[in-house]
Amino acid sequence: MLLFGGQGVHAGNISIHDARTAIINDIVHLDLDLDLEFNPDVIEALRSGIAIEFAIDIEFNRPRWYWLNAEVARGKHRFRISFLPLSEQYLLTNVVTGDRQTLPSFDDVITALGTLRSLPLAEVSNFKAGRKYRCAVQVRLDIEALPAPMRPLAYFSRAWRMASDWFEWDFQL
Amino acid sequence: MGLSAVSRTRPSLAPVLLLGALLLATLVLMSNATGDSDRFGALYSLLILINAVGLVIFLILIARNLRNLIRELRERAPGARLKLRMLTMTVGLAVLPVVIVYVFSVRFIGRGIDAWFDVRVDQALRDSLELSQNALELRMREALRTMEVLAAEQPGSGEGGLLAVGNSDLEALRRRAGAEEIALLDQAGSLLAASSTATEIVPDLPARPILLQLAQGRNYVGLDPTRGTDLYIRVAVNVTPLGVGAERRVLHGLFPIVSRLNDLARNVELALAKYTELVYLRDKLKLSFSMTLTLVLLFSLFLAIWFAFYSAERLSAPIRDLAMGTRSVAEGDYETILPVSSHDELGFLVSSFNTMTRRIARARDEVNAQHAYVETVLSKLSSGVLTLDQQEMLITANDSASHILGVSLAESLGRNLDQIAAQHRILRSFVEAIRPQLHDSRPDWQKEFAIFGDRRKVLLSRGTRLPGEDGQPTGHIIVFDDVTGLIQGQREAAWSEVARRLAHEIKNPLTPIQLSAERLRHKYLRKLPPDQTETLDRLTNTIIQQVETMKTMVNAFTEYARPPRIQAQPIDVNDLLLNVVELYRSAYPAVRIETAFDPELPLLPADGNRLRQVLNNLIANAIEALPESQEAVLRITTRHLHEQDSAFAEIRIEDNGTGISADILDNIFEPYVSNKKRGTGLGLAIVKKIVEEHGGMVNLENKAGAGAIATVRLPLHPVTEMTAQRSIA
Ligand SMILES: Nc1ncnc2c1ncn2[C@@H]1O[C@H](COP(=O)(O)OP(=O)(O)O)[C@@H](O)[C@H]1O
Ligand SMILES: [Mg+2]
Numbered sequence: 066m067l068l069f070g071g072q073g074v075h076a077g078n079i080s081i082h083d084a085r086t087a088i089i090n091d092i093v094h095l096d097l098d099l100d101l102e103f104n105p106d107v108i109e110a111l112r113s114g115i116a117i118e119f120a121i122d123i124e125f126n127r128p129r130w131y132w133l134n135a136e137v138a139r140g141k142h143r144f145r146i147s148f149l150p151l152s153e154q155y156l157l158t159n160v161v162t163g164d165r166q167t168l169p170s171f172d173d174v175i176t177a178l179g180t181l182r183s184l185p186l187a188e189v190s191n192f193k194a195g196r197k198y199r200c201a202v203q204v205r206l207d208i209e210a211l212p213a214p215m216r217p218l219a220y221f222s223r224a225w226r227m228a229s230d231w232f233e234w235d236f237q238l
Numbered sequence: 239m240g241l242s243a244v245s246r247t248r249p250s251l252a253p254v255l256l257l258g259a260l261l262l263a264t265l266v267l268m269s270n271a272t273g274d275s276d277r278f279g280a281l282y283s284l285l286i287l288i289n290a291v292g293l294v295i296f297l298i299l300i301a302r303n304l305r306n307l308i309r310e311l312r313e314r315a316p317g318a319r320l321k322l323r324m325l326t327m328t329v330g331l332a333v334l335p336v337v338i339v340y341v342f343s344v345r346f347i348g349r350g351i352d353a354w355f356d357v358r359v360d361q362a363l364r365d366s367l368e369l370s371q372n373a374l375e376l377r378m379r380e381a382l383r384t385m386e387v388l389a390a391e392q393p394g395s396g397e398g399g400l401l402a403v404g405n406s407d408l409e410a411l412r413r414r415a416g417a418e419e420i421a422l423l424d425q426a427g428s429l430l431a432a433s434s435t436a437t438e439i440v441p442d443l444p445a446r447p448i449l450l451q452l453a454q455g456r457n458y459v460g461l462d463p464t465r466g467t468d469l470y471i472r473v474a475v476n477v478t479p480l481g482v483g484a485e486r487r488v489l490h491g492l493f494p495i496v497s498r499l500n501d502l503a504r505n506v507e508l509a510l511a512k513y514t515e516l517v518y519l520r521d522k523l524k525l526s527f528s529m530t531l532t533l534v535l536l537f538s539l540f541l542a543i544w545f546a547f548y549s550a551e552r553l554s555a556p557i558r559d560l561a562m563g564t565r566s567v568a569e570g571d572y573e574t575i576l577p578v579s580s581h582d583e584l585g586f587l588v589s590s591f592n593t594m595t596r597r598i599a600r601a602r603d604e605v606n607a608q609h610a611y612v613e614t615v616l617s618k619l620s621s622g623v624l625t626l627d628q629q630e631m632l633i634t635a636n637d638s639a640s641h642i643l644g645v646s647l648a649e650s651l652g653r654n655l656d657q658i659a660a661q662h663r664i665l666r667s668f669v670e671a672i673r674p675q676l677h678d679s680r681p682d683w684q685k686e687f688a689i690f691g692d693r694r695k696v697l698l699s700r701g702t703r704l705p706g707e708d709g710q711p712t713g714h715i716i717v718f719d720d721v722t723g724l725i726q727g728q729r730e731a732a733w734s735e736v737a738r739r740l741a742h743e744i745k746n747p748l749t750p751i752q753l754s755a756e757r758l759r760h761k762y763l764r765k766l767p768p769d770q771t772e773t774l775d776r777l778t779n780t781i782i783q784q785v786e787t788m789k790t791m792v793n794a795f796t797e798y799a800r801p802p803r804i805q806a807q808p809i810d811v812n813d814l815l816l817n818v819v820e821l822y823r824s825a826y827p828a829v830r831i832e833t834a835f836d837p838e839l840p841l842l843p844a845d846g847n848r849l850r851q852v853l854n855n856l857i858a859n860a861i862e863a864l865p866e867s868q869e870a871v872l873r874i875t876t877r878h879l880h881e882q883d884s885a886f887a888e889i890r891i892e893d894n895g896t897g898i899s900a901d902i903l904d905n906i907f908e909p910y911v912s913n914k915k916r917g918t919g920l921g922l923a924i925v926k927k928i929v930e931e932h933g934g935m936v937n938l939e940n941k942a943g944a945g946a947i948a949t950v951r952l953p954l955h956p957v958t959e960m961t962a963q964r965s966i967a
Contacts, residue, residue: 109518110518113514113515113517113518114511114512114514114515114518115515115518115519148511149461149463149507150367150507150510150511150514151367151370151371151374151461151469151503151504151506151507152460152461152462152463152469154460154461156463156464165464166445166464167445167460167462167463167464168445168447169447169448169451169460170447173447176447177446177447208283209280209283212515212519212522213282213526214519214522214523214525214526215519215522216282216283217283217286217526217529218522218525220283
């Protein structure tokens with residue numbers, strides 16, 4: 066059993082390639098380009114019927130020179146990957162919106178998850194026109210969503226500790 | 239009496255019990271969370287964290303206790319080893335069964351979880367999945383063929399190609415194929431036309447990967463679970479355009495599956511999914527259960543160890559107190575009172591100890607009181623009392639001892655006799671006198687001896703051994719009295735008796751001898767021839783003179799031996815002196831007698847005749863001591879003296895004679911001490927006797943230059959009966 070993600074096995078990794086905001090129908094949407102690398106352990110668990118969830122956290126901050134930054138809005142998205150043994154397909158579910166997508170191969174899963182488009186974030190009314198905001202986003206594998214018996218090990222395993230750095234950019238209406 | 243109580247810090251039970259309860263609760267929740275992950279699943283990691291922190295706190299508590307114990311052991315603190323023994327016993331009792339239960343539980347859990355899985359069940363599930371897949375495959379292939387046929391027919395190609403295809407054409411196709419939904423798309427996946435049994439306006443379109451596959455020229459067929467609960471067969475086929483340069487189209491169809499087959503396939507899929515998940519989680523579950531169990535084990539162990547420390551501390555605390563209390567009692571501190579904390583046998587022991595120390599303290603107080611009492615008695619005793627230990631070290635000495643010996647013995651306590659003798663030369667004779675008695679085999683002894691200090695003292699000393707606890711002697715006690723005065727008195731009394739007898743026996747025949755000698759002389763002086771008359775005359779004269787001398791001597795004896803009966807009346811000492819001095823002036827014209835009388839001198843209660851005798855004797859002695867060659871001067875003075883609360887009349891008689899010779903200086907006032915050829919040695923003895931009868935003092939000493947000085951002090955208050963009585967003795 067793999068405890069701490071041995072030297073030979075490459076660790077799981079997520080990095081945010083690019084993130085953009087777009088406004089559709091007065092709602093700020095997020096486009097996200099990710100580079101995902103999965104450890105074989107994770108794929109094996111997935112194919113064994115373990116659902117894997119990715120959490121996307123987004124924060125809008127207003128920088129303040131005189132004090133800590135003020136948080137303006139915060140968004141959350143959550144994607145679940147599960148394996149369907151009957152059709153031998155993968156199911157990608159957006160937990161927040163309920164959108165589901167069947168994908169014939171794991172590569173398709175990586176592609177689908179790597180190009181997330183139009184994730185609704187916040188209403189335009191939260192922001193003042195002309196003001197500069199700081200946006201930050203992070204994607205991570207949610208260990209707490211795994212079955213309880215897996216969690217303690219997952220916390221100590223490099224295979225399961227998949228989390229991107231915070232990706233920041235400026236945002237202006 | 240201030241009683242000091244032993245303070246004690248006791249480990250607090252409540253916080254540890256609270257912590258224990260918390261850990262127990264989290265462990266219960268954890269065991270639930272491991273089993274079914276829905277109820278407490280979300281808390282699982284938090285529970286583990288709380289547990290780990292709790293256990294670390296427990297570990298710190300135990301480590302602290304252990305450190306204390308090690309320190310106590312190293313310092314050899316009382317009760318530490320007992321604590322260790324109790325600790326090892328309790329821990330041993332608790333740890334072994336818990337560990338055994340743990341080992342077996344872990345094995346049982348492993349076996350139990352393994353028992354969930356069966357190869358045959360596994361195979362059956364996979365087979366049924368394959369069966370379902372095969373059944374569905376059949377349907378899928380059917381659907382694909384239908385769609386390929388439709389696509390080959392080039393829908394709408396008759397009237398203006400694919401571009402002209404309308405929803406109504408597709409409706410006909412859909413009915414022919416038996417599909418639920420059919421749509422025509424361009425090669426980018428945009429909808430051109432659609433037909434559906436469902437009321438939904440937006441048709442379900444294939445995802446990007448499917449379009450990609452089609453672009454590669456491969457048709458797609460697959461199961462789609464995304465539409466509600468039912469499975470659908472999704473088919474997408476390329477429609478190859480006929481005309482040159484015409485675009486490729488995609489025909490997309492969704493086919494429903496027979497409801498029964500749908501249900502069965504889904505059930506099989508669900509069961510297999512659950513089963514494979516379980517298989518995958520098998521080791522993790524085992525580990526998880528083992529971890530929970532390990533946490534339980536550690537919790538039980540730590541709790542047991544901590545309780546072992548706690549109870550060992552509680553048990554050993556009174557014992558340690560007792561040990562310390564006993565030690566302080568042994569060191570002589572009887573003020574220790576131990577806290578009585580329990581009502582068991584230990585509590586009884588502690589309270590017994592307290593009673594014991596109280597009793598001892600009371601007994602010690604009594605001893606101290608008795609000691610003080612004995613000390614007071616000793617200090618008021620006129621006899622000197624010394625105690626020595628076996629090494630002849632001076633242990634105690636009372637005030638009278640110092641007084642009699644004439645040295646302060648307080649500084650000599652703790653020294654032995656040799657050191658004391660070396661320190662005080664006066665005590666050398668004392669030490670020499672008692673030393674042999676200390677080594678004597680007889681337990682009691684008595685000895686009279688003289689010591690020589692400022693004056694000669696005769697001591698009567700008695701001694702005995704001090705008995706020890708086992709009868710062995712532990713030292714000596716020596717009691718002594720200054721009996722100089724007593725001996726003096728006895729001697730004086732003896733001399734008085736001798737004098738009285740002498741006077742009586744000798745005085746009587748003297749008168750007849752004298753008369754006989756005078757008659758001899760009268761009768762034969764004329765009858766004898768002249769050559770013999772002269773001889774007779776000389777002989778009888780000698781007899782008469784010698785008898786006269788003897789008479790004076792006998793009178794002096796009588797005077798000395800006379801019973802003391804003074805008739806006191808107010809007397810002017812100056813007058814009396816003047817009378818006496820006049821007599822001597824006429825008798826000894828060669829001697830110059832100077833007088834200086836104090837006119838303030840009051841009348842003195844005294845016996846005039848006796849006082850005259852005193853003055854006669856003193857002046858006679860002075861004149862007898864005067865040298866014949868030089869100018870003889872006699873100086874007589876009187877003074878009125880006030881000392882403290884008493885008043886005296888002082889008479890001083892100074893001469894410039896030979897002075898008192900050293901060999902008789904010490905006992906010049908004793909009878910028969912004389913260095914004169916015809917002296918009786920009674921003069922000063924009588925003087926002393928008379929002066930003392932008047933309650934006064936007389937002193938005779940040599941002057942610095944030449945000659946002697948006699949000083950008489952007589953009290954001006956009436957002579958009391960007491961002093962008169964004492965003078966008799
Ligand atoms: N003033 C004095 N000067 C010198 N010696 C004295 C004087 N008074 C007394 N003595 C000495 O004391 C001795 C005792 O005196 P006392 O008792 O009067 O006896 P006595 O005169 O018969 O010898 C004398 O023998 C003499 O040596
Ligand atoms: Mg004389």
